[in-house]
Amino acid sequence: METNSFVLKGDVCYNISKDLFDLRPLGYVVCVNGHSAGVYDNGSLPEQYTALPLIDCGHQLIVPGLNDIHVHAPQYGFRGIAMDLELLDWLNTYTFPEEKRYAELAYAENGYSIFAEDLQHSFTTRAVIFATMHVPATELLMDKLEATGLKTYVGKVNMDRNSPDYLTDGSAEQSLSATRKWLSEVESKHYVNTFPILTPRFTPTCSDELMKGLGEIKAELGLPVQSHLSENLSEIDWVKGLCPWSTCYGQTYEHFGLLGSARTIMAHCNYSTNEEIEILKKTDTYVAHCPQSNAFLSSGIAPIRRYLQEGMNVGLGTDVAGGASINMFRAVADAVACSKLRWRCVDQNLAPLTIQEAFYLATIGGGSFFGRVGSFAKGFDFDALVLDDSGIRSPRELNIAQRLERFCYLADEGGKLTAKYVAGRQIQL
């Protein structure tokens, strides 16, 4: 569908604040030129929109699209296996050998086709994605993602130390030069949906010289940055040894200008110290909370309640293949469940997340990294999912909020995505 102005009618639900849903039974959501023109009650569609095409979704749920702000495309091929190790051993034993394969374009063609197709059919409307260090495969991934119509940031991974011989950029200079080559080639492609993001893998695999150079590219080109932070206790100890000059892990990025201006995503932040939290706050850095991955890799549970209390930017990530599922509804449910276990087992001062809060993280929380994204409020980009939950059967009458909560828990057990829009354009399902 090429028209960018239309009206959806159905059971509308979205966050109007971190902890509150706006619910509109058989309400209208109006899209004008790819942006929301607001939400209206049943029977109250303003006169000026009555001439637009009306898509009647019946009693299906209409919710904002979900934003996955941390996922590794080349790891999709081994999702759900090799779940027996912690982070550092898992990287060396399973992840690096798999990423090595993306040196071959034929393997990348196969792996990235599957990833892009599955992401297109998923509940995700926008994503922030790690590729591998390989420039040709990364561009191939970007070509494929561009064709899906989803909005994504994609990063060629940088790594120049503590990396296996078969998966390293070589020197810092070589890594920076490959990055500039990649950025220049990407620029010439004139993508409209797909954008580059600087991607130092994490401090252990990136020398100070490399970090410094990436900081310079960031400043020069105004690019966003993604990386990992304080995911696992052994990793944090390692960073202390590698950067004896640093005051905390987070400072190893800040020092080189890699944080700042709300343009950086740090995945995990499970063990951020007070000092690290101050750095994340003052740089408006996004925390990508990845509850499934943090459980599966035995990493722990991030104190998301605290980050919300501190007013920090927080979104959700599936972190495939630390996480097994690209289902962002599952990420919402896992965020709630893990926050309960943290409350029970770790710290009763931090109350569990509510379903409203977790859904906020998946919509506006991560969406704001892309701009005005994640809400149906007037002026937001029109990203929407239409959800048929009639296959999740019950003898009860449920209200819209209950049906949305249930969909978070049971999306794949009877739920169905029937339409998906990104910036007003319908995605082929």
Added chain:
Amino acid sequence: METNSFVLKGDVCYNISKDLFDLRPLGYVVCVNGHSAGVYDNGSLPEQYTALPLIDCGHQLIVPGLNDIHVHAPQYGFRGIAMDLELLDWLNTYTFPEEKRYAELAYAENGYSIFAEDLQHSFTTRAVIFATMHVPATELLMDKLEATGLKTYVGKVNMDRNSPDYLTDGSAEQSLSATRKWLSEVESKHYVNTFPILTPRFTPTCSDELMKGLGEIKAELGLPVQSHLSENLSEIDWVKGLCPWSTCYGQTYEHFGLLGSARTIMAHCNYSTNEEIEILKKTDTYVAHCPQSNAFLSSGIAPIRRYLQEGMNVGLGTDVAGGASINMFRAVADAVACSKLRWRCVDQNLAPLTIQEAFYLATIGGGSFFGRVGSFAKGFDFDALVLDDSGIRSPRELNIAQRLERFCYLADEGGKLTAKYVAGRQIQL
């Protein structure tokens, strides 16, 4: 299909011990008169079975059926909603009002039809189920389950104290009398798949007199028993107050003869003391581990590694609607994930469960409650699932163990159940 002797051919996987899979690529599993006659390698089917009908499943996975040893049928209608409270408040606010509706047979007809149909189409081959206190609805549920072909135990719930006026048997005498009436009516139905199980809800809602009477019925009729134990800290405190004579919560069941002879299932056991563990061990009581429910109700995480080290009987339960999903593969994955978080956050002396161990719990672990169930070893009841995992796409070649692990994590994201057998009879899907 009425024939009870046949051969399945495919990629076979089952536990030969708690921590070891037997893997047979394109192997045979032989069913003779509803029992396994063993597993054979590709090309090595013994002469005496070559005349049996051969069902070629290609490269689909063939695994034992999964046994859900703790699930509440009347709570299925509100699975995935109302996940904001802990156990005792959750019972009073959401669960008891929902169970009340099963006083009306029309509501029960609707609710139990959905439950029985969904269970029939699920990965579960056998289940141990709570109904409500209502005798007519419980019999209706049993009628419906009988027709599915699944093997189940079903309990009319007993409750005579600390229960709302709208959901109580009244006195202990009335509760016992209703139970005897139910048992007598069930006997006259001559079910072949469906069996009664005594079901004191839990100590807080069952007076000593009621417990005593149920113990007498157990002794008289040799019936099995199911209940809840040490799920939540407030619940445990409450039981201490209600039974000041008891040495631990578990003893409140043992004292009345409700444990013993490997015929009792206690759900949860998240906080069992050393003394309680000794009681469970000496009575061969089954622990129904329900990791999803224990997370969703903020209850905690059971020390299953310890129970395995102690040689205790342990199976898995979905505990719908404390848990949201009846997918037993999800229960396997959740058991692994929660054991990792327990290791990380609570006690590093108890190693996380492996996928082999968790799959053992779902097959033989809980299956042994039903007899020789949960394995393809010779003599076991022939319960099997045939699984098409070709929809879970990957550029990699995976071995059978990897494919089964992946199925546990992603059963509902591309996996498909194509055939299901219980005691050699094919279940209609």
